[in-house]
Amino acid sequence: MNGASTGRKSLPIDPNTHEPLPPVRQPGYYPGYGTLAQQTFWDAKTRSVILHRVNHTPPIRFFDSEQAALMKAVCDRIIPQDDRDPAYRIPIVNYIDERLHEDKIDGFRYENMPADRDVYRLGLQAIDMLAQDRGGLRFVNLDARRQDEVLKSIHDGNAPAAQEIWNHMSIQRFWKGLVSDCASAYYSHPWAWDEIGFGGPAYPRGYMRLEGGEPEPWEVDEVRYEWQAPPDSLSDVYEPAGGDSEQKGHPGQGGTH
Amino acid sequence: MQSFAEQNRSAAATVEGEFQAIYDDIREGRFERGLALMAGLSSILSGLEVGYEHYRAGYGNPIMYSPVLLSGVLTGVGIWASFGGKAGRKALRITSAITLLDSVTGFCFHIRGIQRKPGGWRIPIVNIVMGPPIFAPLLFGTSAYLGLLGSYMRRGDAPESDNIAARQGAIGTNWKQELREGRFQKHVAAVTVFWSFFSGFEACYSHYKNNFKYKVQWTPVLLTPVLMATAAASIPSRTVAKKILPAVSIVTIANGSIGFYYHARGIVRRPGGLKKWIYNVMYGPPIFAPLLFAACGTLGLLASILRREPK
Numbered sequence: 001m002n003g004a005s006t007g008r009k010s011l012p013i014d015p016n017t018h019e020p021l022p023p024v025r026q027p028g029y030y031p032g033y034g035t036l037a038q039q040t041f042w043d044a045k046t047r048s049v050i051l052h053r054v055n056h057t058p059p060i061r062f063f064d065s066e067q068a069a070l071m072k073a074v075c076d077r078i079i080p081q082d083d084r085d086p087a088y089r090i091p092i093v094n095y096i097d098e099r100l101h102e103d104k105i106d107g108f109r110y111e112n113m114p115a116d117r118d119v120y121r122l123g124l125q126a127i128d129m130l131a132q133d134r135g136g137l138r139f140v141n142l143d144a145r146r147q148d149e150v151l152k153s154i155h156d157g158n159a160p161a162a163q164e165i166w167n168h169m170s171i172q173r174f175w176k177g178l179v180s181d182c183a184s185a186y187y188s189h190p191w192a193w194d195e196i197g198f199g200g201p202a203y204p205r206g207y208m209r210l211e212g213g214e215p216e217p218w219e220v221d222e223v224r225y226e227w228q229a230p231p232d233s234l235s236d237v238y239e240p241a242g243g244d245s246e247q248k249g250h251p252g253q254g255g256t257h
Numbered sequence: 258m259q260s261f262a263e264q265n266r267s268a269a270a271t272v273e274g275e276f277q278a279i280y281d282d283i284r285e286g287r288f289e290r291g292l293a294l295m296a297g298l299s300s301i302l303s304g305l306e307v308g309y310e311h312y313r314a315g316y317g318n319p320i321m322y323s324p325v326l327l328s329g330v331l332t333g334v335g336i337w338a339s340f341g342g343k344a345g346r347k348a349l350r351i352t353s354a355i356t357l358l359d360s361v362t363g364f365c366f367h368i369r370g371i372q373r374k375p376g377g378w379r380i381p382i383v384n385i386v387m388g389p390p391i392f393a394p395l396l397f398g399t400s401a402y403l404g405l406l407g408s409y410m411r412r413g414d415a416p417e418s419d420n421i422a423a424r425q426g427a428i429g430t431n432w433k434q435e436l437r438e439g440r441f442q443k444h445v446a447a448v449t450v451f452w453s454f455f456s457g458f459e460a461c462y463s464h465y466k467n468n469f470k471y472k473v474q475w476t477p478v479l480l481t482p483v484l485m486a487t488a489a490a491s492i493p494s495r496t497v498a499k500k501i502l503p504a505v506s507i508v509t510i511a512n513g514s515i516g517f518y519y520h521a522r523g524i525v526r527r528p529g530g531l532k533k534w535i536y537n538v539m540y541g542p543p544i545f546a547p548l549l550f551a552a553c554g555t556l557g558l559l560a561s562i563l564r565r566e567p568k
Binding site for chain 1: 374375376379380382383386387466467468470
């Protein structure tokens with residue numbers, strides 16, 4: 001297993017002290033903000049759905065234990081949560097597992113893509129094959145930098161191994177689906193809403209300060225702080241994608257926040 | 258020939274005399290025509306306000322047309338009554354009574370409207386802010402209230418003897434006679450307490466909706482309790498009614514006028530400004546609302562001028 005479970009941490013860095021920022025219960029720019037504090041203003045159904053999401057982590061039923069460990073390592077690099085207190089990490093893998101277990105699909109499939117369950121089975125095989133190719137180890141045993149390199153090769157669409165799998169499955173579509181599943185799972189959780197200052201369910205309370213960017217009474221002011229991506233992460237690496245005309249990315253915008 | 262200084266003096270005396278005459282007329286209840294005209298003209302403003310606010314709400318309920326129509330009728334009747342005719346006076350009384358009834362009905366509908374919003378009274382703050390303006394229908398009744406008062410006052414040329422006769426007669430028990438004679442200071446002071454509460458409450462939540470973005474938005478909210486307390490103290494105390502109430506009322510009128518300027522400026526400063534004036538009047542700060550607040554000051558001023566009810 002990767003991340004906190006093996007003691008390896010990939011923490012964002014304070015650019016002034018060059019020290020890692022310690023894990024906190026609620027990272028982000030909205031200290032003290034909590035969507036759940038608004039639950040009395042939701043309707044009963046909304047409240048039960050959201051509270052169930054917080055209090056009940058779905059068990060792993062689709063992935064076997066090896067696949068689950070691999071998925072955990074992959075998700076820990078796509079949306080790293082090392083900056084979070086371990087008790088407040090969002091169980092991304094469990095949500096993806098639940099979706100695959102219940103076979104909740106989009107309702108359509110690209111012709112160059114297998115069914116979603118097969119996409120994950122094949123994709124995880126391919127990731128381990130790429131890990132073997134790069135470092136001679138299983139993906140879960142690679143260091144964070146190597147793991148990022150493996151995932152980046154999929155992101156870039158030029159994976160050096162597992163050709164027979166990519167022949168059956170579009171590498172770009174696999175990557176897009178994986179990232180979008182991770183983001184959907186992560187940002188469905190109230191703790192992620194607190195992190196980004198999102199208001200959560202608005203019905204029936206709604207919004208009243210509709211003009212001039214004024215905050216709602218229950219919102220808190222943004223408190224920004226400087227941070228840099230962890231040194232073992234590839235997320236701050238600058239690569240112009242669109243030639244010379246491409247704008248330089250904003251430093252600090254490529255990390256977990 | 259008069260010297261220049263003498264001319265000036267006599268002119269000043271004339272102006273002063275005019276003011277004294279108006280003041281006396283009000284105290285004696287001899288300004289029924291002026292009050293009728295005030296009712297008619299202020300009804301134009303409240304009619305425009307309710308017209309665009311209900312237009313914004315899409316006239317979802319046919320009863321929403323009633324204040325718009327009634328304010329038009331009240332304007333006409335108020336002007337008619339200001340000529341001093343008996344028929345106009347009668348019509349003003351009836352129209353004002355119906356309009357007051359309509360404003361109370363509207364108040365009930367607005368309360369129901371808030372209750373019917375998702376969450377209802379369980380989410381009172383958001384639903385009061387976003388729902389139909391709770392006290393606006395009662396404030397709409399201000400013109401009708403003035404019209405009703407005017408319709409009960411004696412004519413400007415009513416004989417003085419009438420006054421004497423009344424003093425000897427049913428005075429103190431007959432409210433009609435008291436109204437006739439302008440002896441209803443406590444009554445108007447009491448009305449001022451309620452009206453300023455309604456108007457101040459509207460200002461409070463509307464400005465809260467805007468997060469009190471400008472410091473000046475606090476002024477009506479802070480002024481309201483002062484006016485309410487002064488008007489309330491005017492009921493037992495003649496001194497407060499005569500000395501303090503007029504000052505506070507004038508400050509309220511000034512505040513409402515400044516607010517009117519700021520609201521108008523807020524509308525002009527919206528994207529599109531005057532080029533899209535209909536849209537901006539509808540979605541910008543409520544243009545006539547500060548004038549309703551100023552109207553509370555006018556009521557207070559009226560109360561301070563009037564004679565007190567006999568004990």
